[in-house]
Amino acid sequence: MGLCRASARKRRTRAAMQPSKIDHESLAKEVKRAQAGELGAFHGLVVRFQDMAVGYAFSLLGDYHLAEDAAQEAFLDAFRKLPTLRHPEAFVSWLRTVVFKHCDRLRRCRPVTESLTEGDERLTADGMEPATAAEQAEIARLVGQAIGSLPAGQREVVSLYYIGQRSGRQVATFLDLPLTTVKKRLHDAKPKLRRSMSGMAKQFLETNRPSRDARFADRVLRLASPDPSEDAAAIYNLFEAENHPARGQWRAGRLADSHADWNVSRVAFAPDSDDVERLVAALNAYDLTMRIGTAEVRVAGINGDVVHPDIAGQRGEILEQTAAAAVGAMRNAGYDLAITFDDDALWLQQGFTRGWRALTWRVATADLPAASAPALERIDAVHRDDLATAYNATHSGLTGTVRRPTYRLNKHPGLFKTYRWHSGGDTRGYVSVDPESDGCLWVDEVAGDASTCLAALRSIAGGLGCEELLFDRLHYKSPVGVRLRQMSSCRLATGTRLGKARWYLLKIIDLKSTMTKLAPILHERLLASELADWQGTLAFELRVDGTEEAVTVAVHSGTVEVRPGATGSNAIAGNQAMAQLLLGTEDPAEIVAENGIAVRGDAKRLLPVLFPPQHPQMENQAL
Known part of the structure; x- marks a missing residue:
């Protein structure tokens, strides 16, 4: 199933139309555009080099379907790692090493294909026109074995020459060999294949080259930046189709009216049975200003991915590509770091490292100071400039915390109750809470003087009949945290309030x-x-x-x-x-x-x- 926009599917660039020489200057420009996050530029690289990648993989594996798999995996790997290529003009040789790596991995996981000897009578078999799928598969097997009987150098040249329909000069450039060497290897290989099998091999390789249609390129490039005006509704629908407690929050404010970066976020498209394109997957990135001590860095925060239930079986593959596309766009977008949580395996595969675990705190209401609480005003738990100012002042210098504003309508719209206190109309602090069903008060945010925050929380918890408070991801060195750690009932645990052992994962961009x-x-x-x-x-x-x-x-x-x-x-x-x-x-x-x-x-x-x-x-x- 191809996951790309219709406009991308319409692009067709046949291998035969390629120039006889690789224009390294134009290639370097195209690579730089792809490194800068232009998906169309990378699609152009796939179309341009798909035949050569598959041809080279076929020379190593001797199996056309495995060669396609290896080449597709190589392009996906190249897409992830393209920003690290320091010399864009070296793309061709770099891509060759990536293809080789994936072929080598496949060879280690499968038995060696039987090669035919030069005297095998099957090499001279005539009249093998494919009438059925079984006959076609047999031809593919025989061609693979025949080419596999050639020396390694000749296998590479024959496969690239016929599958890619490239000139000897282009083959020489891809293999980093002199043109004379390529010509000699091609000349020496033809007699060894013999006349009949040589024709069969030529016909098979030419008719099965990836550039015969757009399917190979479409399977490699499936992604785009979402358009908030055109794609938002479809993204919300995908999240709402999930069986998840937060499924209705994305439309209400978790994605809408938030700090989401729509340019770095990624969505995937696929045609339905009527060949009408629909959005089938999404991954959300958020623009964060994070503190490291008194410094501030720009961080791409990743939270929220979804795949259409009709293609749930491809979830891992789709999210891997979607994540790679998002990460690949971050440097050009001006990010310093990337941070995410959950799905450790996916993000570790994208080169992230484990950073820290989420902390939850529990303390008995009776342990909080019994000082008089300030006069509290109940307000909506949404962004306000005065609340953001109070929060930023309280969390200044605390590493990992993020400058407000973030979610304009709250990450969990309608869930929390916010209480503020003020003097002369000026906000001095606030707390944001939600009473849990087990008699525990979930404390989501605190800002302001620590003693006043704790007195306010004791008053709120007592009024709601909550005997215990749970502080979700409160900073260890925050003023309130310092006070809580001195209380006998205080217990700290790693993970979230729902019991998830949440790691925050990091990557230097x-x-x-x-x-x-x-x-x-x-x-x-x-x-x-x-x-x-x-x-x-x-x-x-x-x-x-x-x-x-x-x-x-x-x-x-x-x-x-x-x-x-x-x-x-x-x-x-x-x-x-x-x-x-x-x-x-x-x-x-x-x-x-x-x-x-x-x-x-x-x-x-x-x-x-x-x-x-x-x-x-x-x-x-x-x-």
Whole structure:
């Protein structure tokens, strides 16, 4: 089932229409557009190189259907990793290595295909016109075995030449070989296939090339950014068709009138039985301004995915591609980091790392201070500028929390009750709560003076007959949290109020931008430590899937500067687990030891100073 817009399905680019040489300049431009998130540009790359990818895979696997599978997986993998390709002009050789990796994986998981010897009588069989599917399958098998009998170099050239209908020069470029070598291998292969099988192989490979129609490309590229005016209703309908307690909240405010980023979010389309396109899957991304100490970074928060029940069997495949498309668009959209939760397997596959667990707090109502509560005004639990100001002031400097506003109509519209207190009309604080059926008061948000918040909560809980309070994802270092931890009945647990062991997962999207925003706070920490006089450079090297992004933080004469590239002998190098260091999810020494992060030179002394534990926590109303 092809999941792409109708306009994309109409594009047809036949292999025979390709120029005799690969124009590396135009190719680099197309790759750059695809890296910038232009789905049409990536679709063009798929159409342009689908035949060569399948041909190369066929030369390695000897099975056409497996070759198609491997090539499709390779394009999906390339789509995910395309932003990491540092030299767009090297796309062809890079794609070849990606195809090889997926073919190698398939070869390890299946028996080796039997190859025919040069004297096998089946190689000279004539008159094998396919009259049935079984005969066609037999021809495919024989052609695969025949080509498999050739030496590796000749297999590659024959498969690419016939499946791709490419010139010898293009085949040479794809294989990174001299043109003379390609011509000689093709010349030497033809006698070995013999006259009859050579014709059969040529006919089979040419008639089965992917560019014969749009199905291969459509199976690879299925996604688009949603148009809020055209696609929102269909997205809401998908969520409402799910058997989920929150199914009605997306239309009411969880997606509508929220901080959703429709340009980075992704939806998938598929034709119905009448070939009319319909929206069948969606994944939501939200634009967050998150605190890391006193610094703020731009984060793409991912929450909410849905697949039409008619294609539930393809859910994993569709969400994998949808997630890859969304992540691929984030850097060009200006994000520093990405954060999500739930479905650990999906997001770890997308290169995320585990960050922190959600925290829930429980405390007896009787343990709260018995001070007089302020005069409370019941108001709607929706965004107000005065509430946002109070919240931002209370949570300043708390890592993981998100600047308001977020959901304009609340993440759970109609669920919470908000009480504010004021002086002379100016809001001084508020709490947002919901009484649970088990006699527990769910506390969603608190803002303002800690003693006043707790006194207000005791008054509300007592009036509702709640003997216990549950604080959902309250920050460990928040003023209210500090007070709660001194109470004998206080219990902290990882997970959500529903018992889910929720991990927040992280990914660095743009290392240079992130470190530029963190540099001032790193300098502040340095100046407040025993290493205040330290000067020099500290390199950060992020290594993922064979690629590297590096920056250097230079500290000299009381100033700090972030430069591209890695310089000097002091360095911290590792994979995406470096995000844990930046947010202070655990003791830095433990993060380094558990994730194989390399620490060189003075970085060993700087590590605990620059990256102390921050106990990050992201509140319910953020994402």
